[in-house]
Amino acid sequence: MCAILDLIKQYSDQELAFLYTYHIESYMEETQSQIRDYIRHVRGLSDLTIAQIVEDVAHSSSTLGCPRCHSLNWNIYDVQWEVPLSTRQESLIQSPIEQERDPNHFPQKTKIDCNICGYVIHDPNESFWTSLKKTVSFKK
Ligand SMILES: [Zn+2]
Structure with a gap:
């Protein structure tokens, strides 16, 4: 099989x-x-x-798991954080040693998508407003 x-x-x-x-x-x-x-x-x-x-x-009222299919079978992995440096707050707390080692350093951030239906539950590279719209569209 x-x-x-x-x-x-x-x-x-x-x-x-x-x-x-x-x-x-x-x-x-x-x-x-x-x-x-x-x-x-x-x-x-x-x-x-x-x-x-x-x-x-x-049409169920469950808020458990994936917003689309309610599964808890998620794929959690690291992706390169591609938010421009100028808008990254974390660049402020990045140590000077780290910046010196790689001035174009893009940290890794966790991305979560649903293994079952493919719905992207959390994408660090998605804008706040896109993310908010997605969340609101699943509310009853
Ligand atoms: Zn799903």
């Missing part, structure tokens, strides 16, 4: 519905068809059932 099937067989029907609806395009075509086959033929989830699950979660 391939690695992706080993992974997704641990997912709930809800997680599979969101993976199928929002995140399947991020996989290679061959992997996409393996995922589709598994969801349809092994788990027995039809397009209609998947759409219903996604609809139900969208």
